[in-house]
Amino acid sequence: MKALESQLQYPHADTLPEPGACIEVAAGVKWLRMALPFELDHINLWLLRDCIDGVSGWSVVDTGIHADNSKANWERIFADELDGLPILRIIVTHMHPDHIGMADWLCQHWNAPLWISASEYLVARLACMGVDAFSGEATVQFYAAHGLNDPKTARRLMIRSNYFQTLVPSVPEQYHRLQDQQSIRIGAQQWRCIAGFGHSYEHMALYCEALGVLIGGDMLLPRISTNVGVYVQEPEANALQSFLQSIDRFLPLPAETLVLPSHGRPFTGLQTRVQQLHAHHRERLEELLAACRERPHSAADALGLLFKRPLDFHQTTFALGEAVAHLHALWYDGLVQRQRDADGVYRFAAAPDGASTAQAATTSEPRRP
Ligand SMILES: [Zn+2]
Numbered sequence: 001m002k003a004l005e006s007q008l009q010y011p012h013a014d015t016l017p018e019p020g021a022c023i024e025v026a027a028g029v030k031w032l033r034m035a036l037p038f039e040l041d042h043i044n045l046w047l048l049r050d051c052i053d054g055v056s057g058w059s060v061v062d063t064g065i066h067a068d069n070s071k072a073n074w075e076r077i078f079a080d081e082l083d084g085l086p087i088l089r090i091i092v093t094h095m096h097p098d099h100i101g102m103a104d105w106l107c108q109h110w111n112a113p114l115w116i117s118a119s120e121y122l123v124a125r126l127a128c129m130g131v132d133a134f135s136g137e138a139t140v141q142f143y144a145a146h147g148l149n150d151p152k153t154a155r156r157l158m159i160r161s162n163y164f165q166t167l168v169p170s171v172p173e174q175y176h177r178l179q180d181q182q183s184i185r186i187g188a189q190q191w192r193c194i195a196g197f198g199h200s201y202e203h204m205a206l207y208c209e210a211l212g213v214l215i216g217g218d219m220l221l222p223r224i225s226t227n228v229g230v231y232v233q234e235p236e237a238n239a240l241q242s243f244l245q246s247i248d249r250f251l252p253l254p255a256e257t258l259v260l261p262s263h264g265r266p267f268t269g270l271q272t273r274v275q276q277l278h279a280h281h282r283e284r285l286e287e288l289l290a291a292c293r294e295r296p297h298s299a300a301d302a303l304g305l306l307f308k309r310p311l312d313f314h315q316t317t318f319a320l321g322e323a324v325a326h327l328h329a330l331w332y333d334g335l336v337q338r339q340r341d342a343d344g345v346y347r348f349a350a351a352p353d354g355a356s357t358a359q360a361a362t363t364s365e366p367r368r369p
Pocket residue numbers: 094096199200218
């Protein structure tokens with residue numbers, strides 16, 4: 001990835017905000033970072049100078065996971081970085097715990113509203129109430145149907161039931177709905193919402209033409225490729241196609257747009273990055289199609305092909321979702337056929353009259369096989 005990264009420009013070079021401090025990246029736009037206890041060890045959050053109903057203050061974009069460390073970090077930001085002004089609004093790009101975890105705490109602390117898309121809000125509410133099937137029997141069956149069918153995996157999936165709730169114990173009871181292409185005024189600037197799919201339910205990026213800034217959330221990361229997975233709630237999703245079509249929506253933005261990603265450093269070169277991501281997934285699809293020509297592959301069979309490093313249990317569950325997403329991209333495009341074998345596992349084999357390239361899989365309209 002190093003060579004690819006060097007094709008992008010990083011205006012702040014290697015400078016990162018210290019814990020509890022900010023770097024101003026555009027007029028009225030501040031960058032802060034919070035630590036995460038995962039392999040992906042940080043998240044970027046943003047403060048936007050705002051004024052609502054005549055009251056000056058700040059809007060926050062994304063919040064960190066719910067943890068004592070995040071609270072301490074926020075307290076230092078409140079003390080040192082807000083110019084004595086309040087936080088007026090909490091904007092959340094999507095419902096993943098590192099983005100929404102501290103939202104309820106912030107909303108209560110400042111008596112400020114949560115702004116988020118409807119899908120992200122509703123799923124977060126369900127998940128933090130324990131309704132969502134991030135674990136349990138349906139999840140076990142989903143993973144088993146894609147080849148992770150050993151009893152140990154089943155046991156570990158069952159005991160992971162409160163994973164989301166530990167990182168997001170609560171979500172505000174009310175929200176203000178963000179919708180695609182909606183224009184919102186934040187302080188002196190207009191920002192436009194750009195919805196994205198394939199990574200989460202209805203991710204909202206924010207673009208400000210006057211500042212030349214795109215808050216890309218998780219949809220456009222400079223170094224790592226965004227997790228794009230199929231999961232139990234929507235087991236037949238064509239998530240990879242949704243994702244690739246979504247990032248194409250950034251292409252018309254000016255080339256000099258400063259992209260503020262949720263992980264990694266602010267960068268310019270968004271058209272280059274979009275093309276890199278297309279190429280990355282196209283290569284994976286080519287490899288996978290070639291393997292499916294040799295013999296039918298389940299998603300579990302494809303893990304070693306797509307991820308050339310050891311994966312722990314948690315990573316394996318995400319990786320399996322990614323493998324299903326890649327197989328589904330080929331399947332929806334008619335390049336592979338799916339069959340459910342006697343052991344209950346879906347295996348994908350190259351279609352007899354399949355095209356020799358996976359190129360079409362990322363460009364054509366969605367359709368059912
Ligand atoms: Zn995310």
